[in-house]
Amino acid sequence: MNQTNRLPLVLILVGLLVSGPVLAHSEQHVAQHSAAVIKEQKPWGIAGDLEQVSRTIEIGMSDAMRFSPDQLKIRQGETIRFVHxxxxxxxxxxxxxxxxxxxxxxxxxAKFPAMQHDEPYMTHVGPGQSGEIIWTFNRAGDFDFACLIAGHYQAGMVGRIRVLAE
Structure with missing residues (x-):
């Protein structure tokens, strides 16, 4: 293969290598979880199904580094559709x-701001956009939520969920 034929291949490979970190926390990466969500039990619950939703809770996100509301009470066993x-x-x-x-x-x-991650218990929401999570709280206790983009968590963009026992 000569130099001219390699150029398109090299450009494609460079584009793939560079685009991942850029899209990891860009406006284009907005809460698009795959249809096949892996359900893994966590201390704070497990991914829920739309058919099981008990109620919807809307949460606002602001550049003042706050969630609204930032305190929630949920009953153990509820499946919540969070709309952010x-x-x-x-x-x-x-x-x-x-x-x-x-x-x-x-x-x-903080160490790796371009880190890519996409789990059923998180959503990334671009400016003026919305996203959602469906989560089943099958364990009682006090849990948290936060924006973990570098600087946002440290500025106080956090909230608390109290899951009340059945």
């Missing part, structure tokens, strides 16, 4: 977890 509306000009995300899990993830995001 980004009212700001920056990309935000919503990640469910325990405080320890979120702290660890936030530290990784």
């Amino acid at each position: 509306r980004n009212q700001g000009q920056l990309l935000h995300e919503f990640v469910l977890g325990t405080k320890a899990e979120l702290d660890a993830h936030a530290a990784m995001m």
Whole structure:
């Protein structure tokens, strides 16, 4: 293969290598989970199904680094459809977890801001966009949610969920 024939292949490969980190936290990466969600039990619950939704909770995201509401009470066994509306000009995300899990993830995001991740307990929402998560809270306890984009968590973009025992 001569130099002229290799150029398109080289450009495609470079494009693939560069585009992943750029799209990891860009406006184009907005809460598009694949149809086949892997259901893995977490301490804070498990991915839910649309047919099982008990209720919908809307959560606003702002560039003031706040969620609204930022305190929720949910009954154990409820499947919640969270609808996230980004009212700001920056990309935000919503990640469910325990405080320890979120702290660890936030530290990784600070070190590797272009880190790619897409789990059923998180959504990335571009400016003026909306996203959603369907989650079943099958464990009682106090859990957290946060925007783990570097700087957002540290600025206080966090919330709390109390799951009340049946």
